[in-house]
Amino acid sequence: MSKKFDVIIIGSGFGGAVTACRLAEAGAKVLVLERGRRWQVKDYPRQAGDAWLYEHTYPQKFNGWLDLRIYKGMLVAVGAGVGGGSLCYSSVVVKATSQRFEEGWPPEITYDELLPYYEKVRTMMNVREIPSGQYTKRYKLLRQAAKKLGYGDRFKSLPLALSFDPEWNYDLPDPLNSNNSKTYINPQGQEQGTCIHLGNCDLGCEVKAKNTLDLNYIPRAEQKGAEVRPLHMVRYIEPDGQGYRVIFDRIEDGRLVRGEEHSEKVVLAAGSLGSTEILLRCRDQYKTLPKISKVLGHNWSANANVLTPDFYPQGSQVEQSIGPTISGGLEFMDGSIDGQRFIIEDDGFPNLLLNALNDKLGSSESSLLTFVLRDRLKRGVDEKNPLKNLMVWLGAGVDASDGQLFLGRQWFKFWKRDLQLKWDPSRSQKVIDSILKIHHKLSEVNGGKLEPLPVMATVHPLGGCKMGNNFNDGVVNHCGEVFGYQNLYVADGSIVPKAIGRNPSMTIGALAERVAHLITN
């Protein structure tokens, strides 16, 4: 049995990167096992045949950018790779409101208790607002609609984990040209660039203007001796007398190769779906951790995500794919709309066609002729882009947090049990309707046409291994330690016991900072 590590951390998103960094800084020998790749800019998905998707049941074949799960009534999207959800997220790094901690959490977790940990995350993620000379058209559309509706005082710039050059602006010649991105070395010694509004935040930023975990917490962990192993899919954990054995499959040349490592402590940080699935398998399939609480899988939340496309007349030019994916927000966390609590944000998404073209043409030989042809072609594609006049409104809110993750069989795969979700929207309908009502108003007031999606989708899955006061109402205690299993911790979005109602990464990061602090002190 190997004795190389003090702590094994499973997953490298907000929970995993933060705990790896802080535990390594405290002198622990840390191993991080991450199922996804270690992405380089040149490998970001751009073309049709690129590695877009991560298929968690066949990771040896599909270990791409985004893990999309289709459950009955709910589509869930999560990141995969060293850096987890930070690779594909929209960089909104915002605290939860203090009221969110007033019920449903163990008494030790309060807003004031989390403040110093929030501050650590804010510093490491280098959070700031978009400079006033760089507001996007989407930002201005939201601000204008809010003013017209009398909600002007609710509108605000959101804190973003992005690097901006205050001198950059849309009036520069060829503003989106990568030559306008200024490179610099960040406090963790990594080279980054400043934002030139390419709008590809969710698909990987070519100029490294996004302050992702693989550019801050993870390099810091590695500088302190942590080892990060990408393409390692953890299957289960079992106690072995002196700690735990972690059993994984290494993804190698299209095959899965079984392996294991041992450590005294284990921190699960595989996200709401990942950590819950691993613990469900340990309790119900492999029976290696049979004493885990019966509330495992319960209180899952979609954080009331509501994405609504909104079409504007030709020529309105919303330019949804230019600029940071999200930069403005409209707050309704005070319950003034039908007693519901939520936030609305301007959501963009990348221009896939233009990306693909840039990717192809970028590699062709440079001469004056190819330059002119390339420029014409790009402009043609851009001008004919039917999505230029499309706005997407994102809502996030406080839903009933009453979903349940469990291992179930499907008739066409009756021999194996997969992670499944029971999701009944009825108790969350009010907040969903309130968000949609505001989406409608924002659209109407500026002459748009809203086309609500027929399915619910979330990019903010939370819960499954909720924090609680005891074994009967929680999977982990306020320190993140699993009830019944000493030195086994969970530190990610799965421990959040109820919806946060805003973008959750900063709260997850702050909780992970606290878990790491309590492990080391």
Ligand SMILES: Cc1cc2nc3c(=O)[nH]c(=O)nc-3n(C[C@H](O)[C@H](O)[C@H](O)COP(=O)(O)OP(=O)(O)OC[C@H]3O[C@@H](n4cnc5c(N)ncnc54)[C@H](O)[C@@H]3O)c2cc1C
């Ligand atoms: C498109 C998109 C946009 C978003 N925008 C924002 C935003 O602007 N602001 C915000 O706050 N949040 C945003 N989010 C949500 C945010 O990314 C998540 O809330 C956050 O990343 C969750 O952190 P986590 O540590 O719980 O899990 P993750 O960050 O998802 O990390 C879990 C990691 O564990 C790995 N893993 C899973 N299973 C295993 C296994 N069995 N073995 C080994 N490794 C495993 C995964 O590959 C992943 O890297 C967005 C999400 C998406 C998808």
Ligand code: SF4
């Ligand atoms: S808008 Fe473009 S340059 Fe700015 S962070 Fe997003 S992808 Fe990077």
